[in-house]
Amino acid sequence: ACARGPALASRAPLTAKDGLPRELLATLCERCAPDDNPCGQAVTHALQEAANRGNPALQEAQWSLEHAGPALGATCQELVRQAVGPAALTGATVEPPLLALLETLAPTCVKTGQLPAPLLNAAAVQQGSRAPQLATLHTQGAVETKPIEPDHPTGPGDAFRAFDRDELSGVKLPLASSGTGSGTGSDGALRLEYAPVLKYAVSFQVLATGPGSLRAHVRAPEGVGRAGPGGTGYFVDPTVCRFRGTGRWEICKPAVPLLDVDALSVLPERPGVELKELEIIGAR
Template sequence: ACARGPALASRAPLTAKDDLPRELLATLCERCAPADNPCGQAVTRALQEAARRENPPLQEASWSLEHAGPALGAACQELARQAVGPAAVTGPEVEPQLLALTEALAPTCVETGQLPAPLLNAAAVQQAQRAPMLATLNRAGTVETKPIEPDQPTGPGDAFRAFDQDELSGVKLPMADAGTDAALRLGYAPSLKYVVSFQVRATGPGSLRAHVRAPDGVGHAQPGGKGFFVDPTVCRFHGTGRWEICKPGVPLLDVDAVSVLPERPGVELKELEIIGAR
C-alpha cells in the first residue's frame, strides 16, 4: 500500500472536490515507515525540483510535510541538508525556488523541534531580505551579553592588538591563502552560545563570517573530521577608520569561530568587539 502512495497523490490534488483519496493518502503517510513514506518522498522530490529551478507546488509540499508522520524527522533532515544548510553558507546564491520552499516548510520543522535553531538562524542572517520569513522563526530569547575576546586567534602573531582596547594599535590583515578561509580566525572554546553584534574599526573594507556548528552532512566539513559547520557572512565593513556596528537580524547560536577577511591588501584591523554570551 505504501508503494502506491505517489500514484494516489497524483489522483488526489489538494484542490479536488472529492477528498476521500486525500484522506487515504493521509492515513498511509501516518502509517508508512520513513523509507517508503509517500509524504516524505514528496517533500524530498519537491526539494530536488526546487534545486533544479523548477517550481514545486508549495501548498502540496507543506501538506506532505505536515502529514509525514514517522517520516517527519527524515524530511526535516532533508530540508536542512538540501536547503537550509546551503542557505546558511557564504557562497553562490541559493535558487529563489529553493528559498521559497524553505520558507514554506521550515515552520513545521521548527514547531516540531526538527530543525536546529543555530542552523536556522545562520540561514536567516545569510539570506536576510531574500528569505525574511526565516528570521520570524527565531525562538532564542534575550540573554545578557558583553564583548568576549577570542580564546584561539589564528593568523598574524599580533592579532591580540585588535582586542587591546587601544584604537591606535592594530593588526595588518594578510590576504587569505588559497585553501584557508580567513586572514584571521578567532576561535572560541567553549563556543559562544549567543552572538548579537559585531563592532569593527578598520582602515579598509572586509567582512566577517561566523562559523556555526551544523548537523552531520550539512554545510562544510571541519578539518580533521571534527563535524560540520556553516559560515554566514555576518558583517561587511567599509573600513573608514571609525567604529562600524553590524547587528544581524537574529542572534547567532553555537558560534565556534569568527573569520575576518579583508577585501584588498593593506587592510588594518584596529579593534574588533564580538558581543555575545557563553
C-alpha cells in the same frame, strides 16, 4: 499500499472537491515507514525540483510535510541537508524556488523540534532579505550580553592588538585563500576561536581601515555544509558583517543572534587592510 502513495497523490490534488483520495493518502502517510512514506518522498522530490530551478507546489509540499507521520524527522533532516545548510553558507548559490520552499517548510520542522536553531539562525543571517521569514522563526527572548574576547586568536602574531582597546594600534590582515569566496571558508586572515562555543553572538563592532567581512563558523550535522579540515566535522559559515573600513566604528547587528559559534573569521577584501579594534557582543 505505501508504494501506491505517489499515484494516489497525483489523483488527489489539494484543490479536488472529492476529499476521499486525499484522506486515504493522509492515512497512508501516517502509517508508512520513513523509507517508503509517500509524503516524505513528495517533500524530497519538491526539494530536488526547487534546487534545479523548478517551481514545486508549495502548499502541496507543506501538506505532505505536515502529514509525514513517522517520516517527519527524516524529511526535516532532508530539508536541512538540501536547503538550510546551503542557505547558511557564504558563496553558495541557493535558487529562489528553494528559498521559497525553505520558508514554507521550516516552520513545521521548527515547531516539532526537528530543525537545529543554530543552523536556522545561520541561514537567516546569510540570506537576510532574500528569505525574511526565516528570521521570524527565532522566538528566544533577549539575553544579557557583553563584549567577549575570543579564547584562541590565530593568524598574525600581533592579533591581540585588535582587542587591546587601543584605537591607534591594529593588526594588518594578510589576504587568505578563502577570501575569494571560493575556498572552504575554514580559515581567514584572522581566525577567532571560542572554547567552549559562544552561545550567542548578537552584534559586531569593527574599527578598520579598508573593507572586509566577518564570517561565523557554526557546527552542522554530518554531511551538511562544509567539511572541516582533518575530519573535524561539518560547519556552515554565514557572513555576519561587511565593513567598509572608513577608520570609524561600524556596527553590524544581524536580524537574529548567531548561536553556538565555534569561531569567527576576519577576511580583508584587498591588501593593506588593518583591523584596529573588534568587539564581539554576545554571551557564553
